[in-house]
Amino acid sequence: MATLILKATEACNSSCAYCDVVHKPRQGPAQMSLPVLERVFHRIDEFLRESPDEELEVVWHGGEPLLPGPAFYARAVELQQQHCAETSARVSHSVQTNLSLFSREFARLFRQLGMDCIGTSYDPIAGVRGPGDRPDTAAYNAKFMRGLRIAEEEGFGWGVIYVVTKLALERPADVFYFMTNLKLDGGVNFHPVLVYGPEPRHLAITPGEFADFLGAIFPVWWRHQDRYPEVEPFRSFVRNAREGAISLGCGDSGRCSHSHWNVAPDGSVSHCGRSADWGLLPYGTVFDHSLAEMRRDPQRQALAHRNEVLPRGECQGCRLWAICHGGCPLDAWADQHSFDHRTPWCQAKKKFVEEYFEPITGLRCEFDAEGRTVQPA
Amino acid sequence: MPLPTLVCPDAPGLIERLHGRTLAVRVDEPEAIAGAARGVRSSDNELCCVICDALRPLADLDLRDDWDGVPIALGVPEAGRFRDLAPSIPRLRDLDLRVYLAADRPDNLVALRLLSSLGVPCCATFAGGAPDWAALTDLMTYALLASVPHAPIDPFEHIADHYEPPFATEWGATCFADPRCYLHLDEEGRVALARSELLAGVVIAEDVADIADEADLVSHPALVERAVRRLRLFEQDHPCARCPGWRVCLGTLADSLDTAPGCAAFFTEMLDVIDQRRDQRSRDREPVKWRP
Amino acid sequence: MANLLLTNRCLRACPYCFAGRELEPGGRGTSVSWEDAVYVADFLFRSGEDRLALLGGEPMLHPEFVDLLLYFRARGLHLTVFTSGMGPAATLRALEAHLPAFDGDTLQFVCNLNDPEQTPPARGEPARVHRFLTAFGPWVMPAFTIYRPDFRLEFLFDLIGQHGLTRHLRLGVAHPVPGAPSRHVSPAQYREIAGRLCSYRPLFERFRVKPGFDCGFPMCQFTDAQLGWLQRLCGEAARFECGAAIDIAPDMSLYHCFPLSRFQRRSLYEFDTLADVNRFYDRLRDDLHAELPGIFEECDDCIQRREGSCAGGGACHLMSRMIGEASVRLPEIDRALADVGVPGRARTD
Numbered sequence A: 001m002a003t004l005i006l007k008a009t010e011a012c013n014s015s016c017a018y019c020d021v022v023h024k025p026r027q028g029p030a031q032m033s034l035p036v037l038e039r040v041f042h043r044i045d046e047f048l049r050e051s052p053d054e055e056l057e058v059v060w061h062g063g064e065p066l067l068p069g070p071a072f073y074a075r076a077v078e079l080q081q082q083h084c085a086e087t088s089a090r091v092s093h094s095v096q097t098n099l100s101l102f103s104r105e106f107a108r109l110f111r112q113l114g115m116d117c118i119g120t121s122y123d124p125i126a127g128v129r130g131p132g133d134r135p136d137t138a139a140y141n142a143k144f145m146r147g148l149r150i151a152e153e154e155g156f157g158w159g160v161i162y163v164v165t166k167l168a169l170e171r172p173a174d175v176f177y178f179m180t181n182l183k184l185d186g187g188v189n190f191h192p193v194l195v196y197g198p199e200p201r202h203l204a205i206t207p208g209e210f211a212d213f214l215g216a217i218f219p220v221w222w223r224h225q226d227r228y229p230e231v232e233p234f235r236s237f238v239r240n241a242r243e244g245a246i247s248l249g250c251g252d253s254g255r256c257s258h259s260h261w262n263v264a265p266d267g268s269v270s271h272c273g274r275s276a277d278w279g280l281l282p283y284g285t286v287f288d289h290s291l292a293e294m295r296r297d298p299q300r301q302a303l304a305h306r307n308e309v310l311p312r313g314e315c316q317g318c319r320l321w322a323i324c325h326g327g328c329p330l331d332a333w334a335d336q337h338s339f340d341h342r343t344p345w346c347q348a349k350k351k352f353v354e355e356y357f358e359p360i361t362g363l364r365c366e367f368d369a370e371g372r373t374v375q376p377a
Numbered sequence B: 001m002p003l004p005t006l007v008c009p010d011a012p013g014l015i016e017r018l019h020g021r022t023l024a025v026r027v028d029e030p031e032a033i034a035g036a037a038r039g040v041r042s043s044d045n046e047l048c049c050v051i052c053d054a055l056r057p058l059a060d061l062d063l064r065d066d067w068d069g070v071p072i073a074l075g076v077p078e079a080g081r082f083r084d085l086a087p088s089i090p091r092l093r094d095l096d097l098r099v100y101l102a103a104d105r106p107d108n109l110v111a112l113r114l115l116s117s118l119g120v121p122c123c124a125t126f127a128g129g130a131p132d133w134a135a136l137t138d139l140m141t142y143a144l145l146a147s148v149p150h151a152p153i154d155p156f157e158h159i160a161d162h163y164e165p166p167f168a169t170e171w172g173a174t175c176f177a178d179p180r181c182y183l184h185l186d187e188e189g190r191v192a193l194a195r196s197e198l199l200a201g202v203v204i205a206e207d208v209a210d211i212a213d214e215a216d217l218v219s220h221p222a223l224v225e226r227a228v229r230r231l232r233l234f235e236q237d238h239p240c241a242r243c244p245g246w247r248v249c250l251g252t253l254a255d256s257l258d259t260a261p262g263c264a265a266f267f268t269e270m271l272d273v274i275d276q277r278r279d280q281r282s283r284d285r286e287p288v289k290w291r292p
Numbered sequence C: 001m002a003n004l005l006l007t008n009r010c011l012r013a014c015p016y017c018f019a020g021r022e023l024e025p026g027g028r029g030t031s032v033s034w035e036d037a038v039y040v041a042d043f044l045f046r047s048g049e050d051r052l053a054l055l056g057g058e059p060m061l062h063p064e065f066v067d068l069l070l071y072f073r074a075r076g077l078h079l080t081v082f083t084s085g086m087g088p089a090a091t092l093r094a095l096e097a098h099l100p101a102f103d104g105d106t107l108q109f110v111c112n113l114n115d116p117e118q119t120p121p122a123r124g125e126p127a128r129v130h131r132f133l134t135a136f137g138p139w140v141m142p143a144f145t146i147y148r149p150d151f152r153l154e155f156l157f158d159l160i161g162q163h164g165l166t167r168h169l170r171l172g173v174a175h176p177v178p179g180a181p182s183r184h185v186s187p188a189q190y191r192e193i194a195g196r197l198c199s200y201r202p203l204f205e206r207f208r209v210k211p212g213f214d215c216g217f218p219m220c221q222f223t224d225a226q227l228g229w230l231q232r233l234c235g236e237a238a239r240f241e242c243g244a245a246i247d248i249a250p251d252m253s254l255y256h257c258f259p260l261s262r263f264q265r266r267s268l269y270e271f272d273t274l275a276d277v278n279r280f281y282d283r284l285r286d287d288l289h290a291e292l293p294g295i296f297e298e299c300d301d302c303i304q305r306r307e308g309s310c311a312g313g314g315a316c317h318l319m320s321r322m323i324g325e326a327s328v329r330l331p332e333i334d335r336a337l338a339d340v341g342v343p344g345r346a347r348t349d
């Protein structure tokens, strides 16, 4: 599906230790202006009219996307009604927020945008998430829980990302139980912390450590899948191993090359949030180009090209290719300053599969070029 | 949400003031049980049960004839010696009664098992003292897995029957401690969410008339606060928040964690035992119930 | 039927006692817990068995003997208590008070009585046994263990008359415990014992007392005339078996019988039903008999053994014999012998 990431703002009311949104130098405005917002909806309508078979997902992102306030979203609701009168049925919305500012007002507006589920992040470990140089976790947690309660009371489903840092390595079980207790019916996603610069060193983990973290909690999940459904990446690994490569995130699909746009607050468009941060893959602005034009941008070839280079090079013969595709191209770029490499997280994937997943489940993770599972003879 | 059952004292003035409610009447003396039941039945309220916390061992109680047909929640400090209890067993089995025993006494854990094995429904209560968790685990395993017919031991039976993974199960109701099921009234009709709160004078309404239907309750700040209290455990990264047994405890024993540690392993084990019980039941025929 | 050993304490020290090795004379011993008592009752229920024998050591020394008895009764079990009669006074009083709970034939005592002259009594024994028999006479079946060929039965007929005991005398011969010293009678003495027993014919008849045999008697050591008399007196043929009810120790371990307590010891928790347990120990006994058919040479081709009317004596004797032999075919037996400390047998564990 076509995915349009909308950076409603690049500012954040928190300053989580591993997040560079508030730490990096910024050019341009922090918050998206209403004219840019209007232009975006205009472009969405234009795109969907031109492509009657397409659907488009708007991902409200940031910074903290709730920071612009309810009025901003009220305007978004109006703009969608105005500009996408005929196409709005093919537009869906999702949001990735820290929930600390969530309110009943937001709930009403998000419902008007057709959302019934909210994406968020959390970490019970003190000092990781929260505002301030040394994150004030207590204050942050209280606001998060308040937002969460409102979301639940308002009938929203939610999913939560847990970013695995060095601090979590000491207590994988605690983290696992905490997150799955907080979100009983699953929707918990474990990600490794991505640290590109020299800081914050104290949080960085190696791919091997991430694999070991997953390996420490995987047996519990595997034994009790009805107790802890929808824990990622475990559930996808199992589904893929059983049914073929069917459950893939953007970084594993090898297909993000033609599906993503990222719109910055000033209206400039890049491939995704990370390419925008690093000044890569600039596709123009919503004022100059249509979404369709930017989707045809030749720079995207560099991403697609990767799918040809890697299977003949670094990923040659890899039995995980169909569920990995060399990982996220931006991760590869961060490591090697070129898209034509696999990511360093390759090692995490292999280690998890070989040392934990396969021995514990007895399932085999091997796929042919079409993504079908290959069982050893 | 149906309106909760009202747990109230056996006060005729109060009961007459209530109409169309379901009442659990609390009496101090076992002798007062039948009278209290009659009182409610002759009002235009429904009788849920009579609750009596007797101060004598079960074996010493006179299981009166007039208890027939009265649902009774009978709390006792201990069961007494089996030799003294034995003559009462058939009668206990025939009555519509559940025996409540505090889990922090080792002899009570034995008594719960004996009563259950003889067909007398019973319930372990957690009043704050430290139970012998290993013995309790053994009892719970017996309660949930023993294939020979025996009467239910709550809250284990309740939890095992209601737990629907991945969701959590509340079991406060087995001892009248879930405000969504039971509200507690004093003689003047003041309403509290828990018996302990009533005794401490923490009321949510000065008069039961203020809680007339569920709308008065769902949004009641005190009830909302209860839900918040649970999230606060997460907020504070309280040990309960990362407890593997959370799904079948929900921090019910959080306040006694310091004095009675060991609950986490117990409730974690219970989850596994419940899984095992489901496997067992899906393999076997219908379990034999003591009562049809 | 199963035997549950409530405790491994005993106040007597009978010279023939085959429980000796399982007993802990001093200290508090091991007593069956309530949890295990419930488990045993459940186990029997599951097995469709409604009889339970309570043994020891001295079962009445279990601190909650009366309570356990009432509990098992409440679980619908018919109970037989094997006792020396030496219960604590308080227990006897409580027992008396609760006797009405046991209607019909739901409770019976088998009291193992020793001849006060041939077997020197333990401290306080005569008084205690007297008190026990006085209180429970009609519930008591007298039992006697023959451990010397010159045994005497007179005192038993006195006691039967005096206390109104059941007119059925349970007779056992003392069996050896492989690898341990305890007084027992050897196969060579059986004929003499049979003769001496039948010499009590006038007393049996006068008091209308029927003898019954516990395990391990060999049929051929009685003459046809003796067997005929026994059958007429008892109204049924005497049985010559090895193995009756398995023993469940206070810690829930299982064995075929006391003499074989170190042979293939298992736990009750390993089995689902009594039938499974019995099958397991039957096979063991069969294995032993396959190795050595019986206690006499004649057992090899004996028609009675083939017909199953005589077991060929006790497996305990066979086992004791094998201790002296060089090698046996069955590795399990070898291992068991090693376990009981027979020199020259390699421990395999």
Ligand SMILES: C[S@@+](CC[C@H](N)C(=O)[O-])C[C@H]1O[C@@H](n2cnc3c(N)ncnc32)[C@H](O)[C@@H]1O
Binding pocket: C010, C016, C017, C018, C019, C055, C056, C057, C058, C059, C082, C083, C084, C110, C111, C112, C143, C144, C145, C172, C173, C174, C175, C176, C182, C183, C184
């Ligand atoms: C071990 S006792 C336990 C119960 C109780 N103390 C009693 O004496 O009855 C059980 C029975 O085993 C019998 N017995 C003890 N030693 C024996 C042996 N060596 N051979 C055969 N029977 C024996 C006793 O006489 C008694 O009848």
Ligand code: SF4
Binding pocket: A314, A315, A316, A318, A319, A320, A321, A322, A324, A325, A326, A327, A342, A343, A346, A347, A349, A350
């Ligand atoms: S696991 Fe490694 S080698 Fe395999 S496809 Fe992914 S990045 Fe390439």
Ligand code: SF4
Binding pocket: B239, B240, B241, B243, B244, B245, B246, B249, B250, B251, B252, B253, B254, B257, B263, B264, B265, B267
């Ligand atoms: S079992 Fe104990 S630690 Fe776990 S949730 Fe309940 S009270 Fe908390």
Ligand code: SF4
Binding pocket: C010, C011, C012, C013, C014, C017, C018, C019, C020, C056, C057, C058, C083, C084, C112
């Ligand atoms: S035969 Fe019975 S009374 Fe005698 S020592 Fe053995 S257990 Fe005790």
Ligand code: SF4
Binding pocket: C218, C219, C220, C221, C294, C295, C296, C298, C299, C302, C303, C304, C305, C310, C311, C312, C313
């Ligand atoms: S089997 Fe042996 S002991 Fe039995 S009757 Fe035959 S010869 Fe005698």
Ligand code: SF4
Binding pocket: C175, C215, C216, C241, C242, C243, C244, C256, C257, C258, C259, C260, C313, C314, C315, C316, C317
């Ligand atoms: S081996 Fe047989 S004869 Fe010997 S004591 Fe055991 S059951 Fe009795």
